[in-house]
Amino acid sequence: MKPLSEMTHYDVLEIQAGSPADEVERAYRIAQTTWAADGLATYSLYEEGESESIRERIELAYQVLSGPDTKAEYDRRLEPGETEMDFEEVDLDLQFVDETVAGPSVDLVPAEIEAFDDAADEGGDTEWTGARLRRARLRRGIDLEKIAEVTKINPTYLQYIEQDQFEDLPAAVYVRGFVVSLARCIGLESGQVADGYMARLREHTPEKRRPPGRHARR
Amino acid sequence: MTASTPPHLPKARLVAVGGGKGGVGKTFLSANLAHTLARAGYKVVAVDTDIEGPNLHTWLGVKAPRASLADFVSGRESRVENLLEETPHHGLGLLAATHGNLAAAQPSAARRAELLAALRELPCDFVFVDCGAGAHPANIDYFLVGDEGLLVLHPEPTSVENTYTFIRAAFYRRMQLAMQKHDVRECVREAMDQRNDRGIRTPLDLLRAVEEMDPEEGQRFAATMKTFRPRVVVNEVASTEDIKLGFSVRSVCRKFFGIEVDYVGYINRDRAVRDAILLRKPLTEVHPESDAAVYLQRVAGKLVEAARNAGSSA
Ligand SMILES: Nc1ncnc2c1ncn2[C@@H]1O[C@H](COP(=O)(O)OP(=O)(O)OP(=O)(O)O)[C@@H](O)[C@H]1O
Numbered sequence: 033m034k035p036l037s038e039m040t041h042y043d044v045l046e047i048q049a050g051s052p053a054d055e056v057e058r059a060y061r062i063a064q065t066t067w068a069a070d071g072l073a074t075y076s077l078y079e080e081g082e083s084e085s086i087r088e089r090i091e092l093a094y095q096v097l098s099g100p101d102t103k104a105e106y107d108r109r110l111e112p113g114e115t116e117m118d119f120e121e122v123d124l125d126l127q128f129v130d131e132t133v134a135g136p137s138v139d140l141v142p143a144e145i146e147a148f149d150d151a152a153d154e155g156g157d158t159e160w161t162g163a164r165l166r167r168a169r170l171r172r173g174i175d176l177e178k179i180a181e182v183t184k185i186n187p188t189y190l191q192y193i194e195q196d197q198f199e200d201l202p203a204a205v206y207v208r209g210f211v212v213s214l215a216r217c218i219g220l221e222s223g224q225v226a227d228g229y230m231a232r233l234r235e236h237t238p239e240k241r242r243p244p245g246r247h248a249r250r
Numbered sequence: 251m252t253a254s255t256p257p258h259l260p261k262a263r264l265v266a267v268g269g270g271k272g273g274v275g276k277t278f279l280s281a282n283l284a285h286t287l288a289r290a291g292y293k294v295v296a297v298d299t300d301i302e303g304p305n306l307h308t309w310l311g312v313k314a315p316r317a318s319l320a321d322f323v324s325g326r327e328s329r330v331e332n333l334l335e336e337t338p339h340h341g342l343g344l345l346a347a348t349h350g351n352l353a354a355a356q357p358s359a360a361r362r363a364e365l366l367a368a369l370r371e372l373p374c375d376f377v378f379v380d381c382g383a384g385a386h387p388a389n390i391d392y393f394l395v396g397d398e399g400l401l402v403l404h405p406e407p408t409s410v411e412n413t414y415t416f417i418r419a420a421f422y423r424r425m426q427l428a429m430q431k432h433d434v435r436e437c438v439r440e441a442m443d444q445r446n447d448r449g450i451r452t453p454l455d456l457l458r459a460v461e462e463m464d465p466e467e468g469q470r471f472a473a474t475m476k477t478f479r480p481r482v483v484v485n486e487v488a489s490t491e492d493i494k495l496g497f498s499v500r501s502v503c504r505k506f507f508g509i510e511v512d513y514v515g516y517i518n519r520d521r522a523v524r525d526a527i528l529l530r531k532p533l534t535e536v537h538p539e540s541d542a543a544v545y546l547q548r549v550a551g552k553l554v555e556a557a558r559n560a561g562s563s564a
Pocket residue numbers: 271272273274275276277278279300303381382383485486517518519520521523524527542
């Protein structure tokens with residue numbers, strides 16, 4: 033409940049005081065999308081003129097905290113006891129946030145998004161269904177088309193996998209490969225996911241469609 | 251979730267479900283959160299306060315409710331317990347708002363207060379209050395009375411706009427009710443007008459103004475402000491951008507208004523929702539495995555957690 037004028041640069045970026053450089057980078061990128069002039073979250077607030085000063089504060093915070101020297105100096109001044117904070121002192125060339133900044137590619141999903149996940153949804157002991165894969169993907173913000181592009185898998189098959197549409201999928205050996213690639217793209221433990229998914233696929237696939245090798249083994 | 255009964259809460263927890271815009275899923279969430287918690291073994295009552303467009307009963311599979319909130323408003327029935335209706339769902343009761351009288355009035359503020367006091371006394375764990383759309387004073391009052399206010403948001407400009415209008419209106423109303431001195435109340439009332447002459451633009455400006463007028467009221471203001479903490483749910487998300495909107499809204503509320511909101515979850519746009527309402531059954535019964543049902547259960551989990559935390563700190 034602090035007014036902007038009393039917020040530290042860390043408050044402005046909504047991160048813990050002293051957060052490391054990658055956190056600063058990530059928080060700044062998130063703030064950029066939040067406060068972009070045509071952003072959805074600030075819709076209807078612009079005529080009130082205040083968002084501009086908020087954007088300036090975000091830029092200032094980033095400029096100070098992204099330079100190792102300025103950050104070290106700032107952190108030192110933030111130490112308890114050092115209450116003198118003079119933001120205006122630093123004379124910086126402010127740019128506006130809607131200009132795309134070429135920087136290291138960072139994960140734009142706030143860390144807290146993970147707090148929404150039931151541990152169970154990604155833990156090892158429940159079955160890997162298509163729906164669970166889809167949720168894991170959505171959470172990480174990866175579109176199916178992107179995965180299709182990277183993996184060269186037909187997007188329709190990826191969709192069938194997520195919808196547990198087993199009867200429309202090709203032979204099991206291929207499906208396993210698809211699931212492994214999909215899981216890897218999302219950053220899941222691919223072997224485990226594929227084992228779980230394939231076990232369910234086998235359960236749901238009628239006997240006659242099973243590859244002959246399987247019958248021969250019995 | 252199974253029927254093993256969880257430990258009951260010492261007192262009914264009121265969860266108001268509101269939001270600035272029509273059709274964003276307030277009733278969908280009220281009905282399905284109520285059903286999810288009832289299935290988990292809690293005793294739950296779902297209350298429709300949308301006198302102008304009641305339809306909570308339909309989600310809960312009650313075709314023609316026999317009693318209605320309108321009976322309480324008109325004074326035909328003075329005991330809220332007598333208006334409760336059974337639903338086909340174990341542990342889930344309904345207070346409907348259907349009525350034969352098209353001219354049925356909104357309850358007076360005093361009558362609303364009576365209603366809400368009675369709801370708190372109901373022998374159950376959770377009471378869900380489904381509010382009507384818009385920042386009408388009646389809707390705001392229902393929303394404010396909850397121990398918990400869920401704001402439902404769509405990832406669209408219109409809904410975002412109405413959400414801010416609603417948060418602002420609810421905030422000023424809460425503060426006005428909390429202030430005790432006449433001149434301070436008057437100041438809060440004037441501040442509601444964005445173009446007021448006092449130069450008060452944000453809740454933080456108002457806090458400063460009140461502190462200056464009367465330090466004691468200023469303290470009360472700051473304390474009440476801390477307890478004003480709406481929880482946001484983004485409904486019908488279709489992309490990660492949509493999911494992130496909740497965080498952005500939280501950030502905007504913090505920096506723009508000085509108001510803290512919690513982002514408690516999102517629910518995807520899901521065909522299963524339509525399937526369920528066509529059957530007039532809760533989603534969590536028809537498609538408990540659907541993505542939307544899984545996300546709903548997460549939000550329900552947050553509500554239980556908050557209720558337990560409140561119970562242990564009280
Ligand atoms: N997650 C979802 N996916 C798909 N459809 C949804 C979802 N949430 C809600 N809907 C649909 O949107 C419509 C409006 O929902 P609902 O009636 O709950 O909104 P409301 O906010 O209560 O509206 P009102 O302001 O009129 O009371 C319903 O038909 C509902 O089935």
